[in-house]
Amino acid sequence: xxxxxxxxxxxxxxxxxxxxxxxxxxxxxxxxxxxxxxxxxxxxxxxxxxxxxxxxxxxxxxxxxxxxxxxxxxxxxxxxxxxxxxxxxxxxxxxxxxxxxxxxxxxxxxxxxxxxxxxxxxxxxxxxxxxxxxxxxxxxxxxxxxxxxxxxxxxxxxxxxxxxxxxxxxxxxxxxxxxxxxxxxxxxxxxxxxxxxxxxxxxxxxxxxxxxxxxxxxxxxxxxxxxxxxxxxxxxxxxxxxxxxxxxxxxxxxxxxxxxxxxxxxxxxxxxxxxxxxxxxxxxxxxxxxxxxxxxxxxxxxxxxxxxxxxxxxxxxxxxxxxxxxxxxxxxxxxxxxxxxxxxxxxxxxxxxxxxxxxxxxxxxxxxxxxxxxxxxxxxxxxxxxxxxxxxxxxxxxxxxxxxxxxxxxxxxxxxxxxxxxxxxxxxxxxxxxxxxxxxxxxxxxxxxxxxxxxxxxxxxxxxxxxxxxxxxxxxxxxxxxxxxxxxxxxxxxxxxxxxxxxxxxxxxxxxxxxxxxxxxxxxxxxxxxxxxxxxxxxxxxxxxxxxxxxxxxxxxxxxxxxx
Numbered sequence: 001x002x003x004x005x006x007x008x009x010x011x012x013x014x015x016x017x018x019x020x021x022x023x024x025x026x027x028x029x030x031x032x033x034x035x036x037x038x039x040x041x042x043x044x045x046x047x048x049x050x051x052x053x054x055x056x057x058x059x060x061x062x063x064x065x066x067x068x069x070x071x072x073x074x075x076x077x078x079x080x081x082x083x084x085x086x087x088x089x090x091x092x093x094x095x096x097x098x099x100x101x102x103x104x105x106x107x108x109x110x111x112x113x114x115x116x117x118x119x120x121x122x123x124x125x126x127x128x129x130x131x132x133x134x135x136x137x138x139x140x141x142x143x144x145x146x147x148x149x150x151x152x153x154x155x156x157x158x159x160x161x162x163x164x165x166x167x168x169x170x171x172x173x174x175x176x177x178x179x180x181x182x183x184x185x186x187x188x189x190x191x192x193x194x195x196x197x198x199x200x201x202x203x204x205x206x207x208x209x210x211x212x213x214x215x216x217x218x219x220x221x222x223x224x225x226x227x228x229x230x231x232x233x234x235x236x237x238x239x240x241x242x243x244x245x246x247x248x249x250x251x252x253x254x255x256x257x258x259x260x261x262x263x264x265x266x267x268x269x270x271x272x273x274x275x276x277x278x279x280x281x282x283x284x285x286x287x288x289x290x291x292x293x294x295x296x297x298x299x300x301x302x303x304x305x306x307x308x309x310x311x312x313x314x315x316x317x318x319x320x321x322x323x324x325x326x327x328x329x330x331x332x333x334x335x336x337x338x339x340x341x342x343x344x345x346x347x348x349x350x351x352x353x354x355x356x357x358x359x360x361x362x363x364x365x366x367x368x369x370x371x372x373x374x375x376x377x378x379x380x381x382x383x384x385x386x387x388x389x390x391x392x393x394x395x396x397x398x399x400x401x402x403x404x405x406x407x408x409x410x411x412x413x414x415x416x417x418x419x420x421x422x423x424x425x426x427x428x429x430x431x432x433x434x435x436x437x438x439x440x441x442x443x444x445x446x447x448x449x450x451x452x453x454x455x456x457x458x459x460x461x462x463x464x465x466x467x468x469x470x471x472x473x474x475x476x477x478x479x480x481x482x483x484x485x486x487x488x489x490x491x492x493x494x495x496x497x498x499x500x501x502x503x504x505x506x507x508x509x510x511x512x513x514x515x516x517x518x519x520x521x522x523x524x525x526x527x528x529x530x531x532x533x534x535x536x537x538x539x540x541x542x543x544x545x546x547x548x549x550x551x552x553x554x555x556x557x558x559x560x561x562x563x564x
Contacts, residue, residue, distance in 0.1 A: 100159040105522040108484060108493070109154060112515050113163050115492035116147050122174060123147075126510040128492030134509055139189075140182030140237075145170060150192045151515035152209075153199040153544055157532070158523055164204075171197075172208050177219050181238040186223045186231055187257035189216065191322075191542040192512060194264045198271075199544035210271055217268050217277065229283045230304040231258050249310035252301035258284055259323030262330050262341075263540050266556065270549055275558025282559070289344070296351030297370055298323065314370040316352060317380035317431075322541040324348055325385065328393045333538045335550045336396065346398055349390075349405075357408075360434040364418060365411035368434075377434040379415070384428070385455040387412030388462030392534070406466060413463050415440060416456045417475050423499040426482040428456055442500070451495035451507060452487060454517035454543065461525045465534060476525045483518075517543035 100106055120126035123133025124146035139146055148167045155164040194213050201209035222240030223231040230253050232242030244251050261284070265277035287307065288298070294312055300319035301310025314320060327345035331338045356368050356375065367383050369376045391409035394402040418440040420428040427450040429442035442448045457476055464472040486504065487493045493514060496504040520543050524531060537545040 103158075103523070103526070104480060104484070105519055105526065106158045106160070108480070108488075109151075109158055109160065109515065109519045109523070110163075111488065112493050112510060112519065113151060113155065113160070116510065116515075117163075117166065119491055120147070120510075122170065125512050126492050127508045128489050128494050128510045129506055129508040131491040138185040140184045142180050142182035142184070142237075144180075144182075144193070145175060146192055147510075147512040147515060149175070149196040149200075150512040150542065152196055153203055154515055154520040154523070156200065156203050157520065168200075168204075168206060168208070171212060175212055177216050177237055179238060180219075181236065183234050183236045183243075185257075186220055186233060186235055186242075187254075187260055189220065190261055190264050191540055191544075192516065194220075194268070195540040195542050195544035195546070196516065198264060198267055198546060199540075202545070202547055214268065214272055217265075221276065221280070224280050226304040228287060228304050228307040229280070230287065230302055230307070231261075231280075232304065233257055244304070249301040249313070250303055251305070252310035253304045255298055255300045255302065255320050255323045256318070258302070259288075260326050260541055262326045263333055263538065263546055266330070266333065266549070267546055269556050269558070273557055275556070278556050279558045285340070285344075293351075295355055295370075296347065297355060298348060312370075312372050314356070315380075315383070316356065316367050316386050317369065317383035321382055321385060324352075325389055325541055328389060329538050329540075331396075332392070333546065333548055335548050342396065345393065349393070353408075358434075360439050362439045364415045364434065364439055365408070366415055366434050366440075367412070378431055379419075379434070380431045381416075381419075381428050381450075381453050382455055384412065384416035384419075385458050387416065387459035391459075391462045391466045394466070409459070409463060410467070413456075413459045413472070413475075416459060420456065420475075420479065420482075424502050425450070425486045425496065425499045425504065426478060427486065427496070427499045428453075429499050445498070448498045448500055449495060449507065450487075450499050451509065452483070452493060452511050452514040452518055454513060454521055457518060457521045457525065458543070461521045464525055465529060473525060476522060480522050513542060 101110070115128055115131075116126045119128075119131040120133040122143050122145050124135040124139045124142075124144055125133070126147065127134040133143070135141070135143070135146075148170055152164065152167050152171075155167060193216055197209045197213035197216070200206070201213065219237045219240075220231075220235060223235035223242045225240075225242070226232060233244045233248070233253055235242040244253055248254060262281045265281045269275055269278035291307075291309070293299075294309075297314040298320065299309040299312050299314055301313065302308070303310055316324060324345065327341050327348065330341035331345065334341070336342070352367070355370055357365065358368060358375070358377070359365050360377075366377070366379045367386060369378060387409045389409075390405045390412065394405040394409070396402075397405050416428065419432045420426055422441055423429065429448050429450065430453075431444075431447040432440050432442050434440070457479055460472040460476045460479075463469065464476075483493070486496060489506065492510040494506040494508055494510060497507055498504050532545050536548055538548060539545050
């Protein structure tokens with residue numbers, strides 16, 4: 001109570017006053033609170049105070065004044081930083097490193113990274129209970145250090161200087177794709193490795209990250225050697241032989257996999273001058289544009305040999321999700337010049353609204369799945385990213401529907417929060433139903449697990465950026481506390497098998513995306529909007545930030561000049 005009283009008085013008395021360096025804004029006051037919290041240590045209710053300062057500032061009718069602050073790192077209108085630029089940007093980020101290291105999200109990141117460093121270094125992921133390395137079939141049988149590559153930009157953004165340098169040194173000395181006889185997922189390697197390396201390059205200016213990204217991308221190109229140009233799901237990095245998942249409908253490729261290459265491949269062409277990357281992804285877009293779509297919906301399966309749709313199953317969750325995300329982000333990344341991508345996104349979302357989005361009897365908006373003409377009233381944790389996507393795409397919507405899509409994003413965020421709040425652990429299940437009187441609750445045992453997924457926190461962050469409604473920070477803090485309480489073990493963080501059990505068992509996997517996405521979005525949720533502003537950066541589907549390319553002044557090799 002004393003803390004809140006003092007804070008309220010400071011806000012009302014001090015907001016708007018000038019200092020030697022300019023106006024004293026809410027951000028300055030929050031930074032002062034942060035410094036005081038560092039002195040207090042773990043007893044300081046930091047997130048609650050941040051939320052409180054926002055509420056109090058509104059009561060005092062003070063508006064936060066705009067500030068000119070140093071930003072992370074490169075102006076997207078220019079080439080990425082070279083040499084001294086990267087060092088300068090490191091200095092910008094690390095100038096508050098001592099304070100940042102006290103933040104709960106940073107402490108969680110430290111525990112996850114230090115555990116991996118001790119028990120799984122060089123392996124793709126970590127088994128935190130067994131305290132040894134872990135890998136899955138998406139990485140083949142190779143030790144490619146997936147967690148290192150995936151976590152690099154999070155380490156950088158959080159100001160963890162020594163950890164970032166350790167990761168960079170491992171990549172310089174050990175990340176070598178020459179002669180690697182491993183069959184890997186094209187999609188996963190693209191979003192985690194190429195996306196992670198490109199983001200690390202753009203943030204730090206270290207040339208090694210760009211070189212490694214290009215070397216790996218060249219190894220993925222044989223996957224596109226199909227009759228249609230739709231890539232195989234997997235490719236052997238040594239032989240170049242590709243194939244699809246055995247479980248996929250009629251030998252098909254997956255929409256969310258071949259449709260989630262555009263951002264990274266456009267940047268590869270931009271950085272290298274080699275048109276092949278841009279041409280590969282634009283060929284996919286042109287092929288899809290010619291195809292009939294049942295009810296305007298994109299099925300999740302497409303046969304790369306015949307060019308025909310497989311099973312008519314449409315989802316904004318697994319198998320479909322990031323295809324729609326990358327249509328929107330292609331437009332944003334092009335400085336809103338890629339109007340073809342925007343139109344394709346708008347048409348797809350219109351069909352999704354008409355056929356997939358419903359309101360439950362209890363008033364919860366959800367996104368179902370279309371299966372052979374029938375709507376399944378089930379929503380996956382993966383689908384929860386869509387709340388943030390709708391908010392991100394609101395500006396620029398046709399027919400002045402920006403307010404509608406921001407509201408839709410808020411409704412999806414609320415539904416996904418309910419899926420967390422209705423569990424014992426306050427962590428969301430993998431999938432939840434809206435049927436037979438049950439709403440936002442998992443029914444099947446094999447859908448009750450939580451594997452450290454980021455999508456709900458991702459949506460909280462986007463909704464915070466666009467609305468500054470304090471509830472999103474409150475919800476994010478609740479999720480952070482639950483993760484730290486129920487998923488932290490001595491050797492890192494583990495997923496849990498049943499979020500409805502007060503004594504859950506662990507799955508013994510620390511996913512690389514936990515460091516790349518979940519903890520990064522938590523950190524950004526409690527950071528200033530000036531950290532990676534959305535008018536300059538676009539996040540890939542693994543939360544790796546890539547700069548907006550001002551293509552009005554650039555013609556990509558192999559492309560037509562961009563038109564506004």
